[in-house]
Amino acid sequence: MQLVLSWPVRLLIVGILLFSLFVDGAGYIYRIANHYSLTGNVPGLPPNFGGWQLYFHKGLDLAGGTHIDYQLTNFPPGQSKATVQQRTISVISKRVNSLGVSEPEIRGAGANNDRITVDLAGVTADQAQKVIGAVNKLVYTKWVADTKVTGGPEPGYKPAFTGLTGDDISSATAAIDQSGLGWVVNIVFTSRGADLFSNLTTANVAACPGDPNTVVTANCAQRHLTIWLDLTQKDIDTWEDTTYVSKVSQNYDTGCLATAKPDTVCPKLLVDAVTLQAITGGNAVISGGGNGFTQSAAQDLATGINAGSLPVDLQVLSVQQVGSTLGAQSVKLSIAAGILGLSIVVLFMIIYYRVPGLLASLALLFYAGAVFAVFKVVPVTLTLAGITGFILSVGMAVDANVLIFERFKEEVRAGRTIPAAVDAAVRRAWPAIRDSNMSTFITCLILGFVGPGPIKGFAVTLGIGVVFSLISSIVVTHNLLAIVMAGSTFRRAALMGVDRVRST
Amino acid sequence: MSDQPEDVKAGRLRTESPDADEEEEDLEEEEQPGAAAHEELIEAAVAPTPPAPRPVRKIDFVSRRNWYFAFSLLIIIPGIFFMAHSGFKLGIDFAGGTEFTVTFTSQPNQAQVESAVAAENVGGSVITTGGGGYIIRTAVLTPAQQKVFEDDLRAKLGNYQLQQVLSVGGTIAGETIQLALLSVVIAALAILTLLTFRFRNVPGGWRAGFQFGGSALAALLHDVFLLTGVFAILGQGFGLKIGEINSLFVTAVLTVVGFSVHDTIVVFDRIRENLRVSQRLSFEQVVNLSIMQTAARSIITSFTVVLVLVAILVAGGATLQGFALALLIGIVSGTYSSIFNAAPLLVVWRRLQPLR
Numbered sequence: 001m002q003l004v005l006s007w008p009v010r011l012l013i014v015g016i017l018l019f020s021l022f023v024d025g026a027g028y029i030y031r032i033a034n035h036y037s038l039t040g041n042v043p044g045l046p047p048n049f050g051g052w053q054l055y056f057h058k059g060l061d062l063a064g065g066t067h068i069d070y071q072l073t074n075f076p077p078g079q080s081k082a083t084v085q086q087r088t089i090s091v092i093s094k095r096v097n098s099l100g101v102s103e104p105e106i107r108g109a110g111a112n113n114d115r116i117t118v119d120l121a122g123v124t125a126d127q128a129q130k131v132i133g134a135v136n137k138l139v140y141t142k143w144v145a146d147t148k149v150t151g152g153p154e155p156g157y158k159p160a161f162t163g164l165t166g167d168d169i170s171s172a173t174a175a176i177d178q179s180g181l182g183w184v185v186n187i188v189f190t191s192r193g194a195d196l197f198s199n200l201t202t203a204n205v206a207a208c209p210g211d212p213n214t215v216v217t218a219n220c221a222q223r224h225l226t227i228w229l230d231l232t233q234k235d236i237d238t239w240e241d242t243t244y245v246s247k248v249s250q251n252y253d254t255g256c257l258a259t260a261k262p263d264t265v266c267p268k269l270l271v272d273a274v275t276l277q278a279i280t281g282g283n284a285v286i287s288g289g290g291n292g293f294t295q296s297a298a299q300d301l302a303t304g305i306n307a308g309s310l311p312v313d314l315q316v317l318s319v320q321q322v323g324s325t326l327g328a329q330s331v332k333l334s335i336a337a338g339i340l341g342l343s344i345v346v347l348f349m350i351i352y353y354r355v356p357g358l359l360a361s362l363a364l365l366f367y368a369g370a371v372f373a374v375f376k377v378v379p380v381t382l383t384l385a386g387i388t389g390f391i392l393s394v395g396m397a398v399d400a401n402v403l404i405f406e407r408f409k410e411e412v413r414a415g416r417t418i419p420a421a422v423d424a425a426v427r428r429a430w431p432a433i434r435d436s437n438m439s440t441f442i443t444c445l446i447l448g449f450v451g452p453g454p455i456k457g458f459a460v461t462l463g464i465g466v467v468f469s470l471i472s473s474i475v476v477t478h479n480l481l482a483i484v485m486a487g488s489t490f491r492r493a494a495l496m497g498v499d500r501v502r503s504t
Numbered sequence: 505m506s507d508q509p510e511d512v513k514a515g516r517l518r519t520e521s522p523d524a525d526e527e528e529e530d531l532e533e534e535e536q537p538g539a540a541a542h543e544e545l546i547e548a549a550v551a552p553t554p555p556a557p558r559p560v561r562k563i564d565f566v567s568r569r570n571w572y573f574a575f576s577l578l579i580i581i582p583g584i585f586f587m588a589h590s591g592f593k594l595g596i597d598f599a600g601g602t603e604f605t606v607t608f609t610s611q612p613n614q615a616q617v618e619s620a621v622a623a624e625n626v627g628g629s630v631i632t633t634g635g636g637g638y639i640i641r642t643a644v645l646t647p648a649q650q651k652v653f654e655d656d657l658r659a660k661l662g663n664y665q666l667q668q669v670l671s672v673g674g675t676i677a678g679e680t681i682q683l684a685l686l687s688v689v690i691a692a693l694a695i696l697t698l699l700t701f702r703f704r705n706v707p708g709g710w711r712a713g714f715q716f717g718g719s720a721l722a723a724l725l726h727d728v729f730l731l732t733g734v735f736a737i738l739g740q741g742f743g744l745k746i747g748e749i750n751s752l753f754v755t756a757v758l759t760v761v762g763f764s765v766h767d768t769i770v771v772f773d774r775i776r777e778n779l780r781v782s783q784r785l786s787f788e789q790v791v792n793l794s795i796m797q798t799a800a801r802s803i804i805t806s807f808t809v810v811l812v813l814v815a816i817l818v819a820g821g822a823t824l825q826g827f828a829l830a831l832l833i834g835i836v837s838g839t840y841s842s843i844f845n846a847a848p849l850l851v852v853w854r855r856l857q858p859l860r
Contacts, residue, residue, distance in 0.1 A: 125647060317676045318676045319647070320669070321670075326668055341812040385752065398808060399766060399801075402801050403770065406800060428777070431777075436765065438702075439694075439699070442694050442695070443762060446691045450683060452751060453680075455758070458759075462762075
């Protein structure tokens with residue numbers, strides 16, 4: 001126990017305390033530093049400290065939103081399931097981004113990499129499923145002259161279907177180009193696609209020969225191939241309408257496409273690229289011109305091309321949609337339960353154990369502060385089950401203190417001096433505290449690895465709570481007791497919650 | 505042990521305290537004996553003759569153990585009967601299906617909602633939660649069917665607030681149950697192993713450790729069966745919504761397991777310590793002394809938790825009430841089992857398989 005009372009340990013505790021105060025109060029520190037008022041909405045929250053966004057991450061049952069479990073079926077042959085799962089996740093992410101959800105969570109699951117779970121805050125199940133499950137058809141068009149067309153990417157020309165679609169592409173990937181300067185997108189066609197593409201590019205080059213990079217006339221509209229999502233014959237027929245065309249020719253929006261009503265006009269353009277030479281091998285490269293694409297632009301484009309067809313079929317296993325009112329109500333209830341619980345415990349401890357109880361309450365506040373900081377920093381996504389885990393760990397932190405104090409009373413009654421009683425109480429209570437917390441912690445580990453989804457959240461918060469409750473009850477309470485009892489002011493029986501105290 | 509006499513003295517004197525104010529139920533009157541009663545308890549036990557009837561009550565947990573076991577069985581056996589006979593009322597995440605939690609602005613009565621749901625032909629059941637709130641459960645609906653259902657409901661019964669929709673397919677429901685059961689079983693085995701290891705250094709060695717671990721496991725199973733049994737009775741026997749078994753209920757069971765094991769370990773730890781320092785007492789006396797020394801702490805800890813839970817039960821919303829009730833039953837059971845079952849069971853086991 002000498003170690004617990006040593007200065008390095010005390011410094012460590014003060015360090016944890018300061019760090020927790022900083023993390024917990026991050027919002028207020030930000031407000032004060034930027035001269036904002038302490039309440040109400042201010043811009044820039046939650047604050048960003050060196051890449052850390054410090055705030056509580058609320059699970060769907062608290063934030064409101066939609067959770068969907070998908071089963072992936074119809075895996076394409078010849079690719080590892082993990083790769084296909086990753087690709088599907090990136091396609092879904094891309095589609096979900098168009099919904100403007102903050103922090104969408106899309107995770108792989110399943111022992112065989114054949115599941116994906118999606119958590120979207122503030123979105124109904126209907127919207128989410130439309131966007132995620134949407135089948136966008138990717139089409140290649142060439143350009144044919146039409147003098148009535150005045151707008152769009154190629155004025156004087158309107159697009160025409162080529163028969164080449166997303167079905168003819170086997171993959172699109174972003175990669176660094178050979179010069180190493182910029183990013184490009186590599187497209188691999190199926191054999192049917194390779195033939196079509198070869199014919200198209202040959203015809204393109206024949207339409208206006210030369211090197212388009214140097215010869216101006218070589219960069220004619222007929223030499224362009226353009227990729228669209230869901231472009232229809234109706235769109236092409238309306239190409240003379242300039243407002244319509246300028247809308248359609250903007251960068252594609254899968255969210256709009258997924259939820260579009262018959263008369264909505266959605267942006268559909270994926271990429272409009274000039275053909276540099278006839279490509280006969282079935283492998284095409286789209287480069288950004290100049291120094292190429294940035295990494296994110298290339299990845300977006302590759303995902304967009306892949307998004308035309310999800311590599312697998314998605315089958316819905318379960319859907320949970322929580323209304324934001326219910327979520328807000330749950331948050332209120334949890335906070336109320338937490339505050340109520342803490343106050344009952346603090347009141348009880350102070351009334352029943354007097355000065356030691358007060359010190360334990362301080363230790364308990366330290367504990368709550370530290371655990372909240374950990375939740376923010378890790379970050380731990382808080383759910384109803386997770387909050388239960390936390391409240392339970394409060395109970396366990398109190399339990400350790402009660403064990404020590406009951407022992408303390410015994411030791412005092414047995415005639416020990418107060419400092420000796422403190423020491424003996426902590427020492428004698430330790431085995432029970434150690435074993436009980438160890439059993440809880442082991443249970444948490446098992447639940448964290450084996451348990452079903454909601455129970456994992458419970459295990460994580462309880463596990464973190466148990467570790468900090470040990471620190472709080474053994475280290476903090478003991479130190480506070482030792483410091484306060486070093487003076488003689490508090491060594492009175494009434495303040496100790498015992499009948500009588502030995503004077504020396 | 506240089507401080508041995510002091511410890512024994514501490515142990516006896518401990519029960520002088522007026523802690524009993526905090527006790528509940530039948531403990532209340534029994535926990536307020538004067539110091540003399542305990543002196544006599546120990547003296548009497550040392551003497552071979554049975555003690556004469558005394559004017560003061562004393563706590564003798566160990567010799568009344570059969571009453572305590574009987575009391576537990578009185579609740580557990582009907583519970584097991586219900587579990588075996590009619591099973592549980594399953595929550596949506598275990599049963600599979602689609603569940604809508606809605607609040608209608610127009611506050612229609614249950615019959616109106618039921619007829620509207622019946623017209624949809626999706627095999628629905630309707631539960632009212634008061635204030636225009638209903639929980640409607642149907643077979644698993646696809647997103648498109650769900651949309652149609654929601655729109656039809658709005659057309660027939662007026663506008664509503666959709667608070668929660670849960671749609672769970674059969675596969676995932678089965679998996680959740682399996683994982684939940686598996687994690688409870690593994691956790692129980694891990695606790696048994698840990699306690700056997702931790703208590704191997706009491707007199708009797710590993711076998712004694714196994715007795716401690718096994719008794720704790722039995723108390724743990726007591727709580728699990730009592731809690732699930734009561735919920736089987738509430739759910740199937742009385743058909744109450746609050747008796748539904750879902751993931752949150754499993755979380756409650758695990759929480760209870762955690763608390764119960766804590767209580768049991770505290771008693772057992774005291775037994776371990778007293779076995780070392782009070783070698784002139786018999787095993788039964790040591791167990792009884794240890795229970796007396798730790799009962800106050802167990803009850804105090806549970807009491808604070810119970811206060812919080814009662815508050816949630818009264819004030820909490822429908823989603824949390826079942827959960828709070830489960831925790832309440834479980835924590836009372838956990839405290840009871842560690843005081844009245846785990847330690848007395850250890851005595852029974854010790855008698856059947858003497859180690860000293």
